[in-house]
Amino acid sequence: MAITGEGDRGAPRRRPLAVPARRAGGRTGGRRAGGIRPAGGREAAFLALLAAETGPVYVDQALARLLEGSGLPARERALATELAYGVARRQGSLDWALARWARRPPERLDPPVRVALRLGAYQLWHLDRIPDHAAVAESVELVRRHGPGYAAGFVNAVLRRAARHGFPHEAVPGAAEDLETHLALTLAHPRWLVRRWLERLGPEETRRLLEANNRIPPLSARVNMLRADPRSLAAALAAQGVAVEPGRFLPEALRLGHGVSPAELEAFQQGALTWQDESSMLAVHVLDPRPGQLVLDVAAAPGGKSTHMAERMGDRGRVVACDVDPGRLEKVRAAARRLGLRSVEPLALDGRLLPERFAGQADRVLADVPCSGLGVIARRPDLRWRKTPEDLKALAALQGELLRAAAACLKPGGVLVYSTCTTEPEENQQVVEGFLREGGDRFAAVDLRPRLPAPLRDEPGTERGWLQLWPHRHGVDGFFIACLQRRR
Numbered sequence: 001m002a003i004t005g006e007g008d009r010g011a012p013r014r015r016p017l018a019v020p021a022r023r024a025g026g027r028t029g030g031r032r033a034g035g036i037r038p039a040g041g042r043e044a045a046f047l048a049l050l051a052a053e054t055g056p057v058y059v060d061q062a063l064a065r066l067l068e069g070s071g072l073p074a075r076e077r078a079l080a081t082e083l084a085y086g087v088a089r090r091q092g093s094l095d096w097a098l099a100r101w102a103r104r105p106p107e108r109l110d111p112p113v114r115v116a117l118r119l120g121a122y123q124l125w126h127l128d129r130i131p132d133h134a135a136v137a138e139s140v141e142l143v144r145r146h147g148p149g150y151a152a153g154f155v156n157a158v159l160r161r162a163a164r165h166g167f168p169h170e171a172v173p174g175a176a177e178d179l180e181t182h183l184a185l186t187l188a189h190p191r192w193l194v195r196r197w198l199e200r201l202g203p204e205e206t207r208r209l210l211e212a213n214n215r216i217p218p219l220s221a222r223v224n225m226l227r228a229d230p231r232s233l234a235a236a237l238a239a240q241g242v243a244v245e246p247g248r249f250l251p252e253a254l255r256l257g258h259g260v261s262p263a264e265l266e267a268f269q270q271g272a273l274t275w276q277d278e279s280s281m282l283a284v285h286v287l288d289p290r291p292g293q294l295v296l297d298v299a300a301a302p303g304g305k306s307t308h309m310a311e312r313m314g315d316r317g318r319v320v321a322c323d324v325d326p327g328r329l330e331k332v333r334a335a336a337r338r339l340g341l342r343s344v345e346p347l348a349l350d351g352r353l354l355p356e357r358f359a360g361q362a363d364r365v366l367a368d369v370p371c372s373g374l375g376v377i378a379r380r381p382d383l384r385w386r387k388t389p390e391d392l393k394a395l396a397a398l399q400g401e402l403l404r405a406a407a408a409c410l411k412p413g414g415v416l417v418y419s420t421c422t423t424e425p426e427e428n429q430q431v432v433e434g435f436l437r438e439g440g441d442r443f444a445a446v447d448l449r450p451r452l453p454a455p456l457r458d459e460p461g462t463e464r465g466w467l468q469l470w471p472h473r474h475g476v477d478g479f480f481i482a483c484l485q486r487r488r
């Protein structure tokens with residue numbers, strides 16, 4: 001769902017699988033999803049899942065590219081989204097069950113074959129309204145069109161067995177017997193994540209978190225207060241038949257009903273709103289940039305928070321929007337243009353080099369760093385299967401370096417926010433605590449309570465300078481915010 005400004009955390013992506021084109025077999029193997037026109041929703045889902053399986057792209061991104069300009073009617077687009085997200089979400093448990101009918105683990109099969117099997121099995125086991133024969137026949141047809149020669153007969157045989165026997169519920173251990181495996185299989189998450197959350201949150205909360213990760217997340221928008229006021233905009237949207245309600249925490253936030261096509265909404269095109277989760281808006285509220293200030297955004301693309309800061313500053317002052325990826329900086333430029341903001345200055349640079357230009361000068365610095373994205377699993381359903389504990393370690397090193405560079409740019413009395421869209425302490429509290437230990441008494445954690453809306457003031461950690469938001473507790477993305485101030 002490429003709808004929030006937060007879609008891509010900019011973390012290093014998985015490398016493309018080194019599948020030789022012939023073995024990958026498909027006529028689509030190795031080609032980017034964007035280059036093909038799907039004939040219907042099922043084919044769009046299949047191609048998006050295949051693109052994610054064989055390239056450095058997430059399913060939601062591949063699907064968005066495929067659907068853009070596909071000319072598919074709304075019903076087929078909805079089917080594509082339901083299937084692609086559903087399969088991506090359930091991949092681990094689908095593979096576990098399919099292994100017994102395929103007599104080998106799906107990851108050892110050619111990508112088009114395993115994608116066809118997952119797509120068929122998902123429809124058989126999780127969608128009541130699709131008749132079994134259609135689920136099987138359509139999957140066979142897709143692999144015939146896009147897979148290796150042998151595949152159609154194999155997929156047909158495996159899916160017929162899967163239809164006959166159903167999902168092997170009897171083989172899933174009970175919660176009392178083996179809670180970790182039970183939750184991993186019934187709520188489709190990798191075991192290492194379930195284990196880590198069980199240790200930290202206990203059984204009940206872990207279950208609620210896993211369930212929240214499997215729900216369609218809210219569609220949140222930020223009103224550009226320089227162009228519109230939230231009440232009137234909400235009324236105008238309601239008059240157009242859009243279901244709309246206020247945000248949970250902030251005056252500029254709105255929640256819109258699903259079924260809205262974000263980029264096509266007139267209010268978006270006219271620069272009156274930006275798609276953004278409320279958790280991200282909170283980071284800017286905590287930083288509290290003021291008109292006329294010099295503000296640095298260390299890792300700014302696609303510009304969700306840079307543009308929010310410029311809006312809050314009345315477009316007066318400078319918001320230097322730095323990002324190492326010049327291509328992604330174009331999105332910042334486009335967002336600022338759409339929103340009518342002139343104070344945003346895109347800068348293509350490794351954020352670690354910012355002190356060479358801005359040492360000791362900035363009033364405010366935002367370090368919204370690349371992270372694992374484990375707080376946005378609901379938006380990016382295949383992410384859970386791609387991340388490993390090793391990723392968290394590698395990211396923590398880069399996050400620490402970016403935080404040190406950000407802090408070096410602050411002037412005395414200047415304020416910094418460090419944020420991520422992950423829930424994991426290695427990328428969050430531990431990075432900030434490590435930095436504070438190294439920095440001696442030059443920096444101090446800022447009490448967040450006066451900077452937060454009332455319902456969040458008493459969350460754990462706020463008086464010590466940090467806030468962890470959770471999808472199952474707060475109804476927003478999993479997001480971390482820490483605030484520091486330079487003393488001298």
Ligand SMILES: C[S@@+](CC[C@H](N)C(=O)[O-])C[C@H]1O[C@@H](n2cnc3c(N)ncnc32)[C@H](O)[C@@H]1O
Nearest residue numbers: 009010299300301302303304305324350351368
């Ligand atoms: C989480 S995203 C930023 C989201 C952005 N703050 C927003 O609100 O729209 C992380 C960004 O970090 C960038 N990035 C990764 N390594 C970087 C580095 N060393 N210096 C600067 N930017 C970096 C990525 O290109 C990506 O755009």
